[in-house]
Amino acid sequence: MDDACSHRLAPLSQGRIDQWGRLQCVYHGWCFSGSGDCKFIPQAPRDKLHVHTSKRACVAVYPSFVQNDILWFWPNTDPLYKDIHLSKTPPYIPPLDDLTSYAKTTLVRDIPYGRWLTKYGGAQVDWGTKFTGDLQPTPAREQLLDRYWTHTINCSSCSRAYKSLNVLEIIMQIISVASIGIAAAAKESVMSIAARYSLVFLALLCFMASRWLSKFIYKSFHFHDYDHAFC
Known part of the structure; x- marks a missing residue:
């Protein structure tokens, strides 16, 4: 589903799965099912407890299914593609689902590009001193949750x-x-x-x-x- 709560666009990826298996937004606690439907709004008035059933409270969901232990999804949240997996499916390989019927060995070998390394890398891997491996700095919250330029x-x-x-x-x-x-x-x-x-x-x-x-x-x-x- 989209990584944006339908309430205030807070990132749902920072939320959690509650005891009922619902995705709970970290911002105001809105809860969503796997189909994107809103199941619970903590701030809902007592006389409007069913306000969460509104379509405006739903989160866009990408059609997805599992095949050969691989998660596939269709990159479009339009409801027209809800059952796209019934008409467009990736190639199915039955033996891949039977893990006891075969064995495999994977071999990887790195081939040095001698002349290239000598000419451009000083006879060694040239990227060794170009990267530190450190993660990029996390943007400030003012930038991540900016509303003016994004909305x-x-x-x-x-x-x-x-x-x-x-x-x-x-x-x-x-x-x-x-x-x-x-x-x-x-x-x-x-x-x-x-x-x-x-x-x-x-x-x-x-x-x-x-x-x-x-x-x-x-x-x-x-x-x-x-x-x-x-x-």
Whole structure:
């Protein structure tokens, strides 16, 4: 199946198999069967316990089957290919399933390419000093779970929402600054103390709302980290 949970696209490969044989997502604990159907949503309301049966909660699955102890799969998740193994099967070799009917010996011999090694490798294997064998560094979570470049800019609805919320954040900041400026500049004879306090309260309210909105925009459209529940 696709390595992306249908909820928040968290990698299912980091999940686990629960006691019922279901694949459980590490992010919010959604559980999926081998056919890709969602079987359990821990956050489902009590009055909507069957919300997991929605097709939108399913995970795309690649048709697969085992033949000659080899796992074969069809690289397309379209439901039209669900039973593709019934019409298109790889060559079947019956003796391979009978492991007691034959024996085999495997021999591998490396042939040195003398002239090539002498000319290009200094009379030795030239890749000996070129590679360390160390694994590539793991990308940061901000890169692995990035939402802006992988989804937001490619989704018209999310892109519009992102721009609108950014405009709203700027408007609230402007209101906050303007309210403080008006309260500070207005003369006592023009503005009452109650009105002055109201403007200060409005400024604080808009400032806090803009800060909350800024964090919401970042988590929803840029990056939202999560704690690995099984560590």
